[in-house]
Amino acid sequence: MSKHAGGLYIEARIRAxxxxxxxxTQDPAQHQRWDLRFGEIEYLPREEGAPQSFRYATRVLPGLTVAGTGVSAGERERPDGTRTSALRFGSPHPLSPLAEGSGYWRYVPDGDGVRFLTGYDYRPRWGAFGAHADRWLFRPLMGWATAWSFDRLRLWLEHGITPERARLNWLTELTARALVIFLSCTGLGLGSFVRLFGPLAPAVAYLCPLLLAVAISVALFKAPLPHTPAARRCLRVPAVRVRAPRLLRTLENPR
Structure with a gap:
């Protein structure tokens, strides 16, 4: 996968x-806790030395969960000290927006941490409509969800913030920002707030439009709190040209 390929690329540096x-990342029970893209991951029985087959389920809409299968393999000990895992996956469900895909994870030791990166791509379903929906909606959403999940994993490893707690932190901050925007746009309670300043109320009322604009800007653009997962902390374009590992070519598409 090259630097300018249409596939998705996400990289996080994790001090762990x-x-x-x-x-x-390799234990399904732990993986499904931090990865927003998967609700369930289950390894299937396999023969000795064969790639690992798995079944996954993901929620694409509230109340709608689709399932698929995949096959994966890993290289835990490589001559250069890195590790790699690769997978191919697919879903026969007619409501799944993707038909099949493939990707990899790379683990690159870097000083006191690890560069954890992924590259993956997939074929969308539903013909021309699906291609347009993927370009403008689903693919950007998948990129965001992957980056957000990588940062949630980072918080878990670096600060001991469990994935469940990180999600609560995110929802709490998101709610607070939305509340600030709502109150600023509607002016709800603004009159009572201005009257608190007594003789200075006229001056405060004069400045209110500017203060409300500042409040909305802060709610929209202020960086997330340190213990709130954020996709923006991850690298979305590789610094140098990258290619999928050879390991990926050894895997067949799941049936």
Whole structure:
């Protein structure tokens, strides 16, 4: 996958032990806790030495969950000290926006941490309509969800903030920002607020439009709090040209 390919690329630098990062990403029970894209991940029985088959389920809309299958393989010990895992996946569900895809994770030790990165791509369903929907809606959403999930994983490893707590932090901050915008746009309670300033009320009322504009700008553009997961903290374009690992070519599409 090249730097300018149409696939998705996400990279996060995580200050954590390589073995801990590997465990949180390769164990299905832990993986499904931090990855927003998957509601369930289950390994299927396999023969010795064969790639690992798995079943996954993801919620595409409230009340609508689609399932699929995949196959994965990993290289835990590589000569250059990095690790790699690759997978192919697909869903036969007619309401799944993607038909099949493939991707990889790379674990690159970097000083006191690890560069954890992914590259993946997929074929959307529903013909021309699906292609347009993917370009303008689903693909940007998938990129955001992957980056947000990577930062949630980072918070778990670096600060011990569980994925469940990180989600609560995000929802709380999102609600607070939405409330500020709502109150600023509607002016609800503004009169009572201005009267609190007594003799200075006329001056405060004069400045209110500017103060409301500042409040809305802060709510919209202020960086998320340190313990709130944020997609913006992840790199979305590789610094140098990258290619999918050879391991990916050894995997067949799931049936």
């Amino acid at each position: 032990d390589l073995d801990d990062l590997w465990a949180r």
